[in-house]
Amino acid sequence: MALDGKLLARSRERLAQIRADNELEQKRRQARAYAEIPRLREIDVRLRRLLGEVIGLTLRRDETAAATLDGIQAQSEALQREKAELLSAHGLPADCLDEIYSCPKCRDRGFGADGLPCSCLLELYRREQARELSSLLKLGADDFAQFDLNYYSAAVDPRYGMSPREAMSMVLSACRQYADDFGDGSRSLLLRGGTGLGKTFLSACIARQAASRGFSVVYETAVAAFEAFEISKFHRDGPGGDAAAEKCARILSCELMILDDLGTEMTTQFTQSALYTIVNTRLCDSRPTIISTNLSAEEISARYSAQIVSRIDGEYDTLLFLGRDVRAVKKELRYQ
Ligand SMILES: Nc1ncnc2c1ncn2[C@@H]1O[C@H](COP(=O)(O)OP(=O)(O)O)[C@@H](O)[C@H]1O
Numbered sequence: 001m002a003l004d005g006k007l008l009a010r011s012r013e014r015l016a017q018i019r020a021d022n023e024l025e026q027k028r029r030q031a032r033a034y035a036e037i038p039r040l041r042e043i044d045v046r047l048r049r050l051l052g053e054v055i056g057l058t059l060r061r062d063e064t065a066a067a068t069l070d071g072i073q074a075q076s077e078a079l080q081r082e083k084a085e086l087l088s089a090h091g092l093p094a095d096c097l098d099e100i101y102s103c104p105k106c107r108d109r110g111f112g113a114d115g116l117p118c119s120c121l122l123e124l125y126r127r128e129q130a131r132e133l134s135s136l137l138k139l140g141a142d143d144f145a146q147f148d149l150n151y152y153s154a155a156v157d158p159r160y161g162m163s164p165r166e167a168m169s170m171v172l173s174a175c176r177q178y179a180d181d182f183g184d185g186s187r188s189l190l191l192r193g194g195t196g197l198g199k200t201f202l203s204a205c206i207a208r209q210a211a212s213r214g215f216s217v218v219y220e221t222a223v224a225a226f227e228a229f230e231i232s233k234f235h236r237d238g239p240g241g242d243a244a245a246e247k248c249a250r251i252l253s254c255e256l257m258i259l260d261d262l263g264t265e266m267t268t269q270f271t272q273s274a275l276y277t278i279v280n281t282r283l284c285d286s287r288p289t290i291i292s293t294n295l296s297a298e299e300i301s302a303r304y305s306a307q308i309v310s311r312i313d314g315e316y317d318t319l320l321f322l323g324r325d326v327r328a329v330k331k332e333l334r335y336q
């Protein structure tokens with residue numbers, strides 16, 4: 001799993017916040033305990049002083065050091081004992097003055113002794129990913145379970161020899177399966193069909209599931225993706241130039257790219273070449289892409305270059321969405 005620098009930095013900030021919160025909580029507990037048992041403060045001051053002496057001794061290393069060290073050890077143990085007895089006499093937990101760690105494994109440092117990210121940091125990272133994704137998609141908590149097949153007609157469409165509901169039931173299963181199996185070797189998908197049939201909905205479900213399993217997922221509308229390519233090519237030094245370049249890099253290198261609403265952009269030489277770059281680069285690197293579009297197969301062929309069309313035809317699995325605009329169907333149902 002390749003970690004994204006920006007998200008990793010944000011996860012580490014969250015971890016730093018957790019450390020700060022824990023420290024504050026520890027200070028509060030300490031202040032309460034000291035107020036209740038003033039002798040505790042004296043003991044802690046003494047213990048800290050002893051620790052300072054130990055450090056001084058180990059640096060000096062003379063003959064008498066060992067004997068002095070034993071004496072310090074004995075004093076320290078006696079103080080610890082007294083502290084424990086005081087706490088228990090006042091009904092306070094033995095560890096109530098200890099440092100607080102949310103993750104005992106790495107003591108909230110985020111990395112293990114082996115230098116690898118700790119599971120707590122990876123969990124924060126996954127949450128950052130999910131947060132970024134939901135902010136991009138603004139789709140609330142939609143998931144596969146909310147996808148309702150009743151919005152699609154059960155009447156057989158003679159053009160396809162099946163009902164929209166049957167077709168969409170297969171599309172739904174295919175998307176679920178794709179999300180469950182997502183990983184190395186996943187293919188690219190073309191979600192094709194009219195407006196309001198659930199293409200954005202289902203691509204968001206796949207995106208969310210893949211992201212929650214730790215894959216890096218980027219969602220962009222085609223318009224926004226091409227705009228980023230344009231800015232990073234022609235206005236690299238202007239405002240937003242760096243952000244656009246970073247977005248382009250993520251579009252090309254993320255583990256799952258969702259390019260939504262292809263065909264709504266104004267097609268130019270430049271958008272053609274940007275699309276080719278995205279499709280071709282990702283295919284060459286075996287990184288799956290999900291493209292959704294309202295265009296028919298003929299419109300795709302007419303609009304995009306032969307190079308692009310042949311890549312998509314040859315390498316993408318097409319899922320055809322059938323039915324009537326779900327938004328319109330929902331409205332009708334509401335007014336019945
Ligand atoms: N099967 C479904 N069940 C429930 N809501 C749906 C379903 N399909 C689409 N919707 C809703 O209808 C609207 C249009 O769907 P959307 O995915 O944006 O369509 P498309 O991307 O194909 O144009 C969205 O608000 C979406 O949540």
Ligand SMILES: [Mg+2]
Binds near residue numbers: 200201
């Ligand atoms: Mg859409």
Ligand SMILES: [Zn+2]
Binds near residue numbers: 110120
């Ligand atoms: Zn940890």
